[in-house]
Amino acid sequence: MTNHTPGQWRFQDNAQNWKTNPYSITARAPGVHSVTIANCPSRAKIPPAQARANALLIASAPDMLKLLWSIKSHLYSGASLHAGSQLFDDDLPIHMIIDNAINLATKGRAT
Numbered sequence: 001m002t003n004h005t006p007g008q009w010r011f012q013d014n015a016q017n018w019k020t021n022p023y024s025i026t027a028r029a030p031g032v033h034s035v036t037i038a039n040c041p042s043r044a045k046i047p048p049a050q051a052r053a054n055a056l057l058i059a060s061a062p063d064m065l066k067l068l069w070s071i072k073s074h075l076y077s078g079a080s081l082h083a084g085s086q087l088f089d090d091d092l093p094i095h096m097i098i099d100n101a102i103n104l105a106t107k108g109r110a111t
Contacts, residue, residue, distance in 0.1 A: 023055035
C-alpha cells in the first residue's frame with residue numbers, strides 16, 4: 001500500500017514546554033517509546049491555532065488514506081456509494097477525486 005510509518009499517528013501538544021515546535025506528530029515504533037513523524041512550528045507567519053490545526057490534520061492522514069482506499073475498493077467492486085455522483089463544483093467523478101488524493105499521498109503527484 002504505502003511506505004509511511006505504520007501505526008496510529010498521535011497529536012502531541014508540547015506548547016507548555018516547547019515554544020518553537022509546540023505541536024508534533026508521533027507514532028510508536030518497535031523498541032522505542034515513540035518516533036517523531038513531524039513537528040509543526042509556531043512562527044510569526046503561522047498563528048498558534050493554525051499550527052495546531054495543521055498538526056491535527058497531519059496526525060489523521062493515515063486514517064484518511066485508509067478510508068480513501070476503502071471507498072475506492074467499494075467503488076470498483078460495484079458497491080453502491082453513489083459512484084456516478086458529481087460531488088464537487090468542478091464535476092469530476094468521485095473516483096477521480098479519490099484516485100488523485102491517494103496518488104498525492106502515496107506518490108507526491110496527482111494522476
